[in-house]
Amino acid sequence: MDNTTESTPAIRYVAVTFDCPDPAELARFYGEALDLPALYSSEDFVLLGREGAPGLAFSRLAGHRPPTWPDPAHEKRAHLELGVDDLDAATTRMLKLGATEPAAQPAPTRWRVLLDPAGHPFCLTTLA
CATH class of the missing domain: 3.10.180.10 (2,3-Dihydroxybiphenyl 1,2-Dioxygenase, domain 1)
Incomplete structure (x- = not known):
């Protein structure tokens, strides 16, 4: 031993x-x-x-190749969840920084899915 x-x-x-x-x-x-x-x-x-x-x-x-969310042809591997106090104001700020907003929004009153400049999805949420 x-x-x-x-x-x-x-x-x-x-x-x-x-x-x-x-x-x-x-x-x-x-x-x-x-x-x-x-x-x-x-x-x-x-x-x-x-x-x-x-x-x-x-x-x-x-x-x-950026993910094609929500189309599963080239799925996302991970994404960030970013906590915010005001969903609309945070969405506007991120869009001004260069994010884009896809039409598909699974729960737009609880969180918003945006795409960063390289196409990675990320979420803004008031839940955290």
Whole structure:
């Protein structure tokens, strides 16, 4: 029987990374929307966040194909849920930043589905 104590390595959640055709453009969009500064930036990768807190990252992917939500032909893999106080005001702000609003809205009085400049769906909700 071995009495050596092995320490468990610490693992920290750092960021969620989105594939996209233009990391700088997507970082600008989310950075302005969420008031997050760039912690690291290169031509192919941008990490937004604050020191010591999880962030959002954007990685260039050649041949990136945006999801076709709500059409399942090219499904979304993940999406952000962003909490807001005023659904209409937040929708207007995100549209001004470059989001688009698809016609399909499953529950428009509870949350709004928008598409970021790279076509990733994200939701605005008053539930959180």
